[in-house]
Amino acid sequence: MKSEAGSGPFGGLSILEIADRIRKRKITALEVTEQALTAAHENGTKLNCFVTIDDEGALRAARLADRELDSGLDRGPLHGIPVGVKDVIATSGLATTMGSRHFANHVPMVDADVVISLRRSGAVILGKTQSHEFAYGPTGDRTATGPVRNPHDNSRMSGGSSAGSGAAVAAGIVPIALGTDTGGSVRIPAALCGAVGLRPTQGALSARGVFPLSPSMDTVGPMGGSVLDTAIAWWALSSRPGTNGVGGLEWNERFIPRPERAKNLRFARVTSDLLRRTASELINSAETVLEELSRSGAHVATLPVPEIDACWDPYVAIQSAEAFAIHSKRVDDSPELFDSEVLERLRIAAEVKGWTYVQALEKRRLLRVATLERTFSSDILVMPTVPIEAPAIGQRRLPPDSGWANPREALLSMTAPWSVLGFPAISIPVFSPCTDMPHSIQLVGKPGHETQLLDAAALLEVRLREKALTGA
Numbered sequence: 001m002k003s004e005a006g007s008g009p010f011g012g013l014s015i016l017e018i019a020d021r022i023r024k025r026k027i028t029a030l031e032v033t034e035q036a037l038t039a040a041h042e043n044g045t046k047l048n049c050f051v052t053i054d055d056e057g058a059l060r061a062a063r064l065a066d067r068e069l070d071s072g073l074d075r076g077p078l079h080g081i082p083v084g085v086k087d088v089i090a091t092s093g094l095a096t097t098m099g100s101r102h103f104a105n106h107v108p109m110v111d112a113d114v115v116i117s118l119r120r121s122g123a124v125i126l127g128k129t130q131s132h133e134f135a136y137g138p139t140g141d142r143t144a145t146g147p148v149r150n151p152h153d154n155s156r157m158s159g160g161s162s163a164g165s166g167a168a169v170a171a172g173i174v175p176i177a178l179g180t181d182t183g184g185s186v187r188i189p190a191a192l193c194g195a196v197g198l199r200p201t202q203g204a205l206s207a208r209g210v211f212p213l214s215p216s217m218d219t220v221g222p223m224g225g226s227v228l229d230t231a232i233a234w235w236a237l238s239s240r241p242g243t244n245g246v247g248g249l250e251w252n253e254r255f256i257p258r259p260e261r262a263k264n265l266r267f268a269r270v271t272s273d274l275l276r277r278t279a280s281e282l283i284n285s286a287e288t289v290l291e292e293l294s295r296s297g298a299h300v301a302t303l304p305v306p307e308i309d310a311c312w313d314p315y316v317a318i319q320s321a322e323a324f325a326i327h328s329k330r331v332d333d334s335p336e337l338f339d340s341e342v343l344e345r346l347r348i349a350a351e352v353k354g355w356t357y358v359q360a361l362e363k364r365r366l367l368r369v370a371t372l373e374r375t376f377s378s379d380i381l382v383m384p385t386v387p388i389e390a391p392a393i394g395q396r397r398l399p400p401d402s403g404w405a406n407p408r409e410a411l412l413s414m415t416a417p418w419s420v421l422g423f424p425a426i427s428i429p430v431f432s433p434c435t436d437m438p439h440s441i442q443l444v445g446k447p448g449h450e451t452q453l454l455d456a457a458a459l460l461e462v463r464l465r466e467k468a469l470t471g472a
Contacts, residue, residue, distance in 0.1 A: 003436070004047060004151040004171045005194060008039040011172025015229045018175070019077040023069070029080025033062035033124050036082035039173040040126060047149045049158070049167035051087050052095050053127035058082065061124040068122070076251030077232050079122030084168045084177035087128040088135050089220065090209035091115055098211050099131040099143040099161075101337040102330055112209025114178060114220045114237050121236035121251075129164030129177055133342045135213045136323060137161055138188050138411040139391075142339045147393045150193055152437050156390040159192035159411065161185040161213075162223065166193040169223050176224045176233040182213045183315060184385075184415025186221035187427040187442060191385035192411075194429040194438030196230045196457070197223045199415075201447045202422030205237055214322040216361075217315075217419045227428070227457045231257045234450060257451075257458035265456055267293055268303035268378035270444075274413055277403030278387035285430045285439040286384050292463035293382070303378055307371045311417035314367070317360035318420070320349035368421045375446075380456045385427040385442040386411050389435070414442060424450050426457050430464060 006012055009032075021027045037055055044050045065080035085091055088098050090108035092115075097103045111119065118125065130148045132140050140163025141147030148163035150156040151171040158167045162179025166189025169177050179186040181199040190197025199221045212218055222233030235255040269290055275283070294300050324331070324346055330338070331346050338346070375381060388398070391407045404410035418425045423444050430439040443460070445453035 004043055004154065006170070006172045008043050008172030009035040010175040010225060012225075013175070014226055015077050015081055015175050015232050018081060019079065022080050023074075029065040029069070029124065030059065030062040032080060033058050033082050033126070036126050036174055040168075043171050044168060044173050047151060047154065047158075047167045047171060048146050049130055049148055049164040049171070049173070050084070050127045051097060051099070051130050051143070051145055051164065054094050054125060057094060058124050058126050065122055065124060075120070075122030076236070078118070078236050080124060081122070081176075082124045082126040082174050083118060084126055084129040084165055084174045085115060085118075086162050086165050086177070086179050087131045088180055088211040089115060089178055091125060091128065094125070094128065096128060097144065099133040099135075101144050102334065104144065108209070110209065113206035115209065117237050117239050118178070121239065123236065126174055129162070129168055132161035132163055133339045134211070134327065135161040135180055135182060135185055136342050136345060138184060138408055140189060141393045142341055144339070149393065150390050152194060153390070155392055156437070157192060157393055157395070157407070159189035159390065162189050165223050166190050166195055166197065169193070169195040169225055172225065175229050176222055179221055179223050180210060180213075181219055181221045181419065182217045183319060183412045183419050186223055187385050187415045187425060188411050190223055190427040190429070191440035192390040192438070194431070195223050195225060196227055196429065197221060197427045198230050198234060198450070199418065199425050200234070200450055201424045204424075204448070204450070212326055214319040216318060216322060227257055227454060227461045230426070231255060231454045234454070257454040259455065259459035259462050262455040262459035263297050265298060265379040265452065266377065267298050267300045267380045267382055267456070268375070269300060270308070270381050270383040271302060271304045272306060273309045274387070275383065278384055279389070279402070281432065281434065282384050282387060282389075282439050285432055286382070286441055289430060289441045289460060289464070290382060292467060293460065296459060296463050298459070301378065303375065303381070305371065305374060305381070307367050307374065308417035310367060311420040312413070314360035314363045315416045315420045317352055317356050318364065321352045321357040324349040324352070364420050371421055379446065379452060381444040383442050383444070384414055385440040386415070387413060389437045389439070418444055423447055424453055426453055428457055428460055431468065
């Protein structure tokens with residue numbers, strides 16, 4: 001079966017390369033957008049990664065981008081670059097369905113703040129990428145319009161809930177896309193599809209205009225084909241609406257991740273009970289990453305972090321209680337409009353008692369304090385993003401010897417703790433000659449230190465690229 005990974009016009013092509021071609025008039029923003037639209041209709045249809053493609057709006061925005069550049073207005077590297085936006089993030093005049101029949105005809109009047117930031121940076125909104133219904137699932141195969149398929153093997157899951165964004169970026173249809181991450185919904189599809197996915201520090205970005213799942217853990221996060229592209233998206237998103245100037249934070253080279261700055265960081269190999277249930281081939285990939293960091297001259301230690309083993313129960317209690325509070329009326333009034341699996345999860349969520357939720361909030365606070373103290377002497381924590389390769393679409397059981405009851409539990413196991421704790425984390429693809437499917441590594445930084453985290457990710461990306469080229 002033919003792989004769709006990197007088959008689109010932006011496969012292996014960085015945003016800065018495209019931006020340079022546009023400014024040198026080797027290509028126009030309109031032509032770039034036309035290429036992306038063609039790929040979205042062709043490659044994207046095979047993967048089911050878009051729920052809505054906005055041909056008219058994208059072409060109109062691209063023409064405006066060209067006119068602005070001709071007049072001397074340059075909004076930065078995203079000026080004229082097509083992007084995807086997850087279908088739980090409001091886009092003015094463009095359908096936003098939450099992956100659900102409940103909102104099949106919903107067209108917002110106002111952009112979400114993060115979309116305003118994207119537009120102000122000159123980005124062209126190509127369309128809305130598929131979301132697991134209401135972002136309530138890590139598999140990406142439960143949307144109102146069918147499962148999203150993995151670009152490396154379309155019989156496998158893309159991961160979720162930002163399923164379409166992960167698949168579209170990994171397929172090279174768009175260089176970046178927005179997702180949301182509550183328990184791992186940016187990092188999981190990035191890991192399974194072979195993209196880069198950043199979950200920022202909790203509260204770092206505005207959530208206005210983003211349909212909530214669990215408000216105390218929800219955040220928007222960018223996904224890109226490389227660390228650099230993801231960093232450019234992070235720059236754009238960090239420029240919040242209401243700041244002065246056409247582009248908010250004016251672009252300059254200081255926003256480019258610098259691998260050399262990361263060599264002085266203190267890296268730590270995370271150990272915990274979770275790691276004992278990780279597939280051996282993914283552990284091997286993680287060890288490869290740690291070896292490359294050591295060879296680069298970085299300091300790498302080993303650090304037990306038992307707190308992450310204690311995060312699952314508060315995660316489930318908090319997410320369940322908050323999700324059911326949002327959907328209780330829909331569950332009562334129109335249960336038939338839900339996907340059956342999502343409805344079942346919501347009915348189970350309804351059983352969480354108020355005192356259980358309050359206790360979970362307090363436990364989260366204590367775990368965060370303990371984790372900050374334990375990791376005080378480390379800058380970047382290193383561990384796998386997920387403990388298994390991408391399961392088959394529709395698969396709901398795992399082999400008894402896998403250590404996991406089902407794909408949902410496995411896929412969330414290593415990302416959810418950092419959502420509970422509010423730490424920033426980034427998933428980086430690791431390609432192995434032993435498999436056609438991508439593996440991944442998760443780097444976790446200190447709250448508020450996204451720049452440091454991106455520098456570390458850039459160092460790792462460079463080392464892995466060099467290793468792949470030399471075959472060492």
